[in-house]
Amino acid sequence: MAFYFVKRLGLSALVVGTVLLVLFSLLHMIPGNPAILALGTRATPEAIAEYTARMRLDEPVWVQFVHFVSQALRGDLGADVFSNRPVTAVIGDRIGFSLALILTGMGWAVLLGVPLGCLAAVRPRSWVDRVTGILSVGTIAVPSFLVAIWSLLLFSLQLHWLPAIGAGEPGDLSDQLSHLILPAFAIGLGWVGYLARMVRASMLEVLGEPYIRSARAFGLPPRRIVGGYALRVAILPTITLIGMGFGGLISSAVFAEIIFARPGVGKMIFDAVSDRNFPLVQGGVLVATAFYILVVLVSDLVIAWLDPRVRSSL
Numbered sequence: 001m002a003f004y005f006v007k008r009l010g011l012s013a014l015v016v017g018t019v020l021l022v023l024f025s026l027l028h029m030i031p032g033n034p035a036i037l038a039l040g041t042r043a044t045p046e047a048i049a050e051y052t053a054r055m056r057l058d059e060p061v062w063v064q065f066v067h068f069v070s071q072a073l074r075g076d077l078g079a080d081v082f083s084n085r086p087v088t089a090v091i092g093d094r095i096g097f098s099l100a101l102i103l104t105g106m107g108w109a110v111l112l113g114v115p116l117g118c119l120a121a122v123r124p125r126s127w128v129d130r131v132t133g134i135l136s137v138g139t140i141a142v143p144s145f146l147v148a149i150w151s152l153l154l155f156s157l158q159l160h161w162l163p164a165i166g167a168g169e170p171g172d173l174s175d176q177l178s179h180l181i182l183p184a185f186a187i188g189l190g191w192v193g194y195l196a197r198m199v200r201a202s203m204l205e206v207l208g209e210p211y212i213r214s215a216r217a218f219g220l221p222p223r224r225i226v227g228g229y230a231l232r233v234a235i236l237p238t239i240t241l242i243g244m245g246f247g248g249l250i251s252s253a254v255f256a257e258i259i260f261a262r263p264g265v266g267k268m269i270f271d272a273v274s275d276r277n278f279p280l281v282q283g284g285v286l287v288a289t290a291f292y293i294l295v296v297l298v299s300d301l302v303i304a305w306l307d308p309r310v311r312s313s314l
């Protein structure tokens with residue numbers, strides 16, 4: 001297990017290093033002077049010179065890259081171009097909103113998708129299985145931004161059941177939860193179908209195994225067979241899907257934060273791209289990538305802990 005952890009950690013570090021190289025290269029691949037792009041064509045020569053010196057754009061490229069990597073490894077992602085606040089402080093003010101949205105969206109999808117998949121596998125070719133299949137395909141086919149727009153129009157503007165925009169009043173938990181329902185519903189709906197189909201396919205395969213037939217022959221209760229034996233094995237591919245799904249939820253959260261005007265990291269990156277605020281773009285993308293890599297690493301470690309075959313195959 002320790003060797004598996006070290007290997008996965010090394011691969012994660014390699015991915016982070018690749019992301020750092022890509023983020024640094026993007027700044028130099030954009031045509032034109034980065035200082036003029038960031039400050040605008042009406043910027044004074046003094047402001048352009050100050051920005052160039054602050055971003056170290058007058059130094060050799062390899063020196064800039066070494067400085068960028070060393071700063072990132074120390075947790076220093078630079079400063080906001082306009083407010084001059086540290087990028088880590090700006091992201092720290094917003095990351096809680098994004099994490100709450102992503103975790104809530106995936107959480108309710110897991111709570112609904114896994115039982116639906118189990119129920120469809122236990123009763124194959126029944127009306128429950130057919131309805132689950134139709135709902136799965138339907139939820140997968142609809143893009144999350146369309147779900148966000150229509151849920152906003154229906155539940156907020158037409159029915160007035162839930163608030164439309166914002167993240168709620170600070171310190172008011174009930175108000176924040178009410179503002180979280182629609183965005184979490186929008187980004188999690190598609191993953192209900194993905195998880196239900198994955199669990200159903202895995203459960204059907206496991207339920208046909210000899211040890212499951214032996215458990216039935218010994219007269220064990222169906223609930224114990226499904227929950228205690230079959231689901232413990234069938235859930236392994238689903239854990240991998242959940243870990244990979246966080247990458248999709250990060251991109252979906254960007255649209256949800258824009259549509260519902262939530263002050264998250266996704267909306268921050270969108271605004272920073274529009275304002276040519278390169279340090280915020282680099283810092284936001286790096287933090288989002290690190291979060292995704294961390295989730296995938298945790299999911300791989302959980303699978304290796306639950307299934308010794310994964311560790312022995314390395």
